[in-house]
Amino acid sequence: MTDLVTYTLSGNVATITMDDGKANVLSTDMIAQLNAAFDKAEADNAIVILTGREGMFSGGFNLKEMQAGPEEAMLLTSKGSKLARRIMAFPTPVIMASTGHTIAMGAFLALACDYRMIIEGDYKIGLNETMIGMTMHNFGIELARYRLPKHYFNRCCINAEIFNPKGAVHAGFFDRVVPAEQFPMAGPMAGQMFGQLNGEAFKNTKRRSRKQAFKILDQAIEDDLDPEKIHAV
DSSP states (O other): OOOOEEEEEETTEEEEEEOOSSSOOBOHHHHHHHHHHHHHHHHTTOEEEEEOBTEEEEOOBOHHHHTTOHHHHHHHHHHHHHHHHHHHHOSSOEEEEEOEEEETHHHHHHHHSSEEEEESSSOOEEOOGGGTTOOOOHHHHHHHHHHSOHHHHIIIIISOOEEOHHHHHHHTSOSEEEOGGGHHHHHHHHHHHHHTSOHHHHHHHHHHHTHHHHHHHHHHHHHHTOTTTTTOO
16 A cells, blocks of 8 residues: 555654645545544544645545545545544644645545644635535534534535635634644744644543534435435435
């Protein structure tokens, strides 16, 4: 298996980097390697910085797998949803340091993280599913409903509006835009900031505050695996 994800640990901060040399698509292999990296971070009790290759965080799901058939698309979507759900419940802080374009499932991973930064530049961020002929999966709809400002939900989820980094902050995908010259240190500095929190209190408050959301998201994951409910209105 090709190495698509690298894991490095510095003190109590783990950096998980996606790099497939192209669009950092979320394939079965990429998701498996991301889960393995999160396993390491959990074992190390480390704060996580999730990042990508230069100019590209992720372009979303691997379309070749998605187009292989309804069952393949359903299973891959479920794996991506479960990864995002895992990040939302992860016991330590998960910081996204987006290195560029953050589209579709890549943007959903941003919505799952606790603190989100993106490098300044001419990059595209958003949920383009309805633009490319895909009906949004239930999990994606509910995650967007939970994390995006109400007045941006339709624009992002239904209208497939795409934003630049500053617009993506207003839309709720990111918390801040980082100038390129400051970006290499932005992740480690955020890691230090989160390191000042009490880990047990952070974990318990994070999970307690999202308890109701998890019920909705878990049901959405089940519905996305039920062929009779996929196109239900």
